[in-house]
Amino acid sequence: MSKRKKWWRRGVAAASIAVAVAAAILVPAAKGQAVDSGGAYLVGAPWSIVGMSTWEIFWHNSQSGQTKKWYMRHNGVFEQQDVDDENFHLTLIGPPWSIAGVGEFGMSQDKDLLWHDSSSNETQIWYLGSEADAQGVPTTYIVDRRFVTDESGQPMIIGLPWTIVAVGDLNHDGTADIVWHNSQTNATQAWFMDPAHDGSQIKLRVDVVDENGQEIFIGAPWSIVGSSDIDGDGHADLVWHNSQSNATQIWFMNGNQIVRRPTVVDESGQPVFVGAPWSIVGSSDIDTDLTGDIVWHNSQSNETQIWFMNGNQIRERKDIVDIEAPPPPPPPPPPPPPQVHTYTVQNCDSHATSAGAAFGPSKSVWVNDITGNTGFREMAVLQGFPVGEQCGVGGFSPQTFVFNATAGHTYELRVIDYAIPPNCTTDSPNGCRPLDVTFQGNAGGQNPVTAVTG
Numbered sequence: 001m002s003k004r005k006k007w008w009r010r011g012v013a014a015a016s017i018a019v020a021v022a023a024a025i026l027v028p029a030a031k032g033q034a035v036d037s038g039g040a041y042l043v044g045a046p047w048s049i050v051g052m053s054t055w056e057i058f059w060h061n062s063q064s065g066q067t068k069k070w071y072m073r074h075n076g077v078f079e080q081q082d083v084d085d086e087n088f089h090l091t092l093i094g095p096p097w098s099i100a101g102v103g104e105f106g107m108s109q110d111k112d113l114l115w116h117d118s119s120s121n122e123t124q125i126w127y128l129g130s131e132a133d134a135q136g137v138p139t140t141y142i143v144d145r146r147f148v149t150d151e152s153g154q155p156m157i158i159g160l161p162w163t164i165v166a167v168g169d170l171n172h173d174g175t176a177d178i179v180w181h182n183s184q185t186n187a188t189q190a191w192f193m194d195p196a197h198d199g200s201q202i203k204l205r206v207d208v209v210d211e212n213g214q215e216i217f218i219g220a221p222w223s224i225v226g227s228s229d230i231d232g233d234g235h236a237d238l239v240w241h242n243s244q245s246n247a248t249q250i251w252f253m254n255g256n257q258i259v260r261r262p263t264v265v266d267e268s269g270q271p272v273f274v275g276a277p278w279s280i281v282g283s284s285d286i287d288t289d290l291t292g293d294i295v296w297h298n299s300q301s302n303e304t305q306i307w308f309m310n311g312n313q314i315r316e317r318k319d320i321v322d323i324e325a326p327p328p329p330p331p332p333p334p335p336p337p338p339q340v341h342t343y344t345v346q347n348c349d350s351h352a353t354s355a356g357a358a359f360g361p362s363k364s365v366w367v368n369d370i371t372g373n374t375g376f377r378e379m380a381v382l383q384g385f386p387v388g389e390q391c392g393v394g395g396f397s398p399q400t401f402v403f404n405a406t407a408g409h410t411y412e413l414r415v416i417d418y419a420i421p422p423n424c425t426t427d428s429p430n431g432c433r434p435l436d437v438t439f440q441g442n443a444g445g446q447n448p449v450t451a452v453t454g
């Protein structure tokens with residue numbers, strides 16, 4: 001038995017998504033690939049939705065034969081997995097086989113695929129499981145395949161004018177049942193599948209009957225487009241659509257008997273009419289609130305939309321979006337505008353400037369952005385302090401320098417005299433003797449000084 005594993009957010013190899021397609025045909029986007037401007041996840045031919053079950057939507061590619069499963073979180077696709085075979089190799093299956101539905105037939109806890117062969121008229125179940133493959137990649141794979149048999153275990157060979165129109169647990173025994181429709185007689189028939197045979201053997205075949213127990217014959221322009229437990233009573237219900245009036249109707253079922261059949265109404269309670277290019281592609285409980293929802297696809301825009309239902313009333317309509325791709329990072333905040341700090345430098349120690357090398361020319365202001373850990377960088381070259389200067393005494397003007405400061409950063413200021421040997425160079429203040437000077441500036445004369453905002 002395969003246990004369902006929760007590998008949330010795990011990805012699949014992008015190579016498993018890419019397929020050769022004709023121009024102008026949209027395919028499932030690779031991870032992180034942009035979707036349309038409205039955010040909808042656009043997927044269309046040759047991909048089509050072939051079945052769904054609780055929080056899962058299955059797609060098949062009619063060109064490559066690939067089958068893919070979407071895991072849904074509300075209206076978002078949060079993970080995709082290919083369906084692999086028993087040896088974890090990609091399965092490529094196409095006509096005359098086609099997927100007729102998805103349901104829990106047995107064997108594993110994963111929902112299973114029901115296939116029908118339009119040539120041999122065989123019906124086959126693929127029991128699916130989920131495990132990590134040899135590379136540790138989460139994978140949906142085929143646990144077993146069995147042909148559907150009749151009540152005595154003999155292969156069932158059934159085809160046109162009968163077609164499988166839905167898969168759902170009509171009789172609430174935990175095993176999916178198969179709903180057939182006859183396009184000539186317009187009869188609808190349910191095969192209740194036997195849980196004792198992993199749902200591969202028919203337990204009972206019954207015609208669908210109306211509220212009074214009479215066999216009911218409904219056909220075109222009506223057709224069955226999906227089955228799930230819309231009202232949450234445990235019995236799968238049948239979703240019908242009328243291709244002429246564009247009405248949608250639900251047959252709430254109790255086994256093979258109709259309990260009631262209301263028309264689907266919109267959020268305000270009015271009958272809703274939606275048709276081509278939209279079509280219903282299935283019904284299942286996408287948002288796992290224990291009531292079935294209805295899934296639509298638009299063959300022109302390639303949108304897929306979910307009607308989250310409250311009985312026969314639409315509660316909410318949402319386009320499916322791709323939430324696999326991480327959201328784009330927010331744009332970085334704009335850097336704060338640099339501040340121009342103006343400082344004056346004076347010789348304000350206890351000694352007046354006197355003639356000599358120490359206060360001669362080639363004085364340089366070095367600034368170390370302590371916050372930014374930049375080290376000392378030369379910011380300005382000063383003229384030599386005039387002889388006799390001491391805090392402006394003697395009529396000498398202080399020398400001015402400016403530097404761009406980042407608000408909140410703390411700077412240490414030094415005045416270096418290159419004239420002092422031996423290791424003092426213009427490339428580095430190391431070895432240079434900092435002069436004992438006082439800075440006067442717009443931060444109040446401290447050293448170090450913290451630049452303020454504004």
Ligand SMILES: [Ca+2]
Pocket residue numbers: 168169170171172173174175176177192193
């Ligand atoms: Ca059942």
Ligand SMILES: [Ca+2]
Pocket residue numbers: 228229230231232233234235236237252253
């Ligand atoms: Ca129901």
Ligand SMILES: [Ca+2]
Pocket residue numbers: 284285286287288289290291292293308309
């Ligand atoms: Ca639901």
